[in-house]
Amino acid sequence: MTTIEDFTSQYGLVKKIDAFGYMDYLKSNPDAPRKHGKVVLVTADTPLKSVPRRRQDHHDHRLIDALRARGIDATAVLRQPSMGITAAGSKGGASGGGKASLTHPELIDWGLCGEMAAIAAAQNLLVSFAEKAIDEGKLDTILVPRVSEVPSRSLRSITVDAGKNNVAEKVVLTPTSELMQIVVLSRSMDELGKRVAAMIAGTKDGKPVQFGEFIDLWRITDMLADAVKPALTETVNGSPVYVHGGPFANVSIGIPTLVSVEMACALHDVVIVEAGYGTDAGAQKWLDIACREYGAQWPSAAVVVTRASTWRDDPELAWRYPFHVNRLEKLDIPAFPLINLWEGEDDQVPSLRETAAKLGFRDPIVGNLYRDGGEGLADQIDAFADVLANAAAPAARDSHRGMPLIDNVKWVAENAYGVPADRVVLKDGFLDSLGEASELCKDAGLSLDDLALVAVKSPATMTDNDRAPEAERTVTLKKVEVHAGAGLVHVNLTTSLTTPMPKIV
Structure with missing residues (x-):
């Protein structure tokens, strides 16, 4: 009998899987054994520049370890990080850290998966x-x-x-x-x-x-030939993890390859998909590009990661984390707050839970995952596991294909950033850029409005000025760039760079 092993080969210390070949095999053999895994979206807050971050990869690793400890066949699909910006893994890479890490972090963080x-x-x-x-x-x-x-x-x-x-x-x-x-x-x-x-x-x-x-x-x-094959690695506790693709969530589409997620859903019951930054960046792009435009599975649940300090220590920015959680809940995606403690923060747990209750959140999952790993989550995920067990098949979502580009951007601004359409500002020169992009598409036999929208923005802000009062927040549209082969159109919003420099850490 043909199995996934027939599509798997050794690639150094990890394995590579011919996901294209395996999915084609399943389509050609509808009676072949397969699963129909549920997708869980793991995203994060909008980071404070002054606060060091550990990536949400820590939490992907620990969640699958905790779920598997309960007998649930879970896995995660991660993006491969940019070697330069993560400074070769020194700020976490995609490999996690401590008890929340992969077995061969150097293979991920140094780009050795190929x-x-x-x-x-x-x-x-x-x-x-x-x-x-x-x-x-x-x-x-x-x-x-x-x-x-x-x-x-x-x-x-x-x-x-x-x-x-x-x-x-x-x-x-x-x-x-x-x-x-x-x-x-x-x-x-x-x-x-x-x-x-x-x-x-x-x-x-x-x-x-x-x-x-x-x-x-x-x-x-x-x-x-090898670049299109997901890498298979595992956590230090032996849970399988697939790594494939690496776009940034703020200046690109920020999601792992669609075929790697489809493959993982055919092999496992629960598939955790990592989306960078918050619901304004990676999660927005999974929902609005992967799901609405390319038919990927709508999440059955979500986990929104934050740090205690990011959530509470800057009153002017305290609105952002609740916004992320509530945005997902409004989309009928059960959203579970996960608060990652650092050393010296254990005594804050009661007050954190009290604040979460006042905000109307689901019971938060709280722990120092770097120190304690999945063991710190095992007794906190009953509600999360119940949601997954009882989740109905997600419905397909309407595509925005054909929506005028400016209307599409205004829709994203209102729904993903909390800025109404009448406060979306057009910078001088934007309409010229829009006209040039539209003419380029027309001459290439394309419609600009049929391309999927990529909002190019700063990872550290959701609006032009997140510290402004809610009624004064704006989003400024700056320029348009066509990626015809990818079927995407980029619209630059807040300050961003496609060649940012790494932090010295």
């Missing part, structure tokens, strides 16, 4: 082809940036000497690249190839030129 390097090489080769196309008169401009896993300020804006013409280019971090987005969203190599072909390389006489018009796509897709 997809980052392969995607970077493939997109940089695409740019090289575009540069050659300029030499041959097929392009006048290049619209696809080079990528790097190690950020550099000098690479944010560069000019390449191309003989008669100096060509403006830029460099962004690999996780933010269009090719990474294509890997995240594709469910087969055929789909991936079609998306790469649809990437707009640049323009000739003002008209878009797609890569499929002048290169052989196998040169790119062959480079991604």
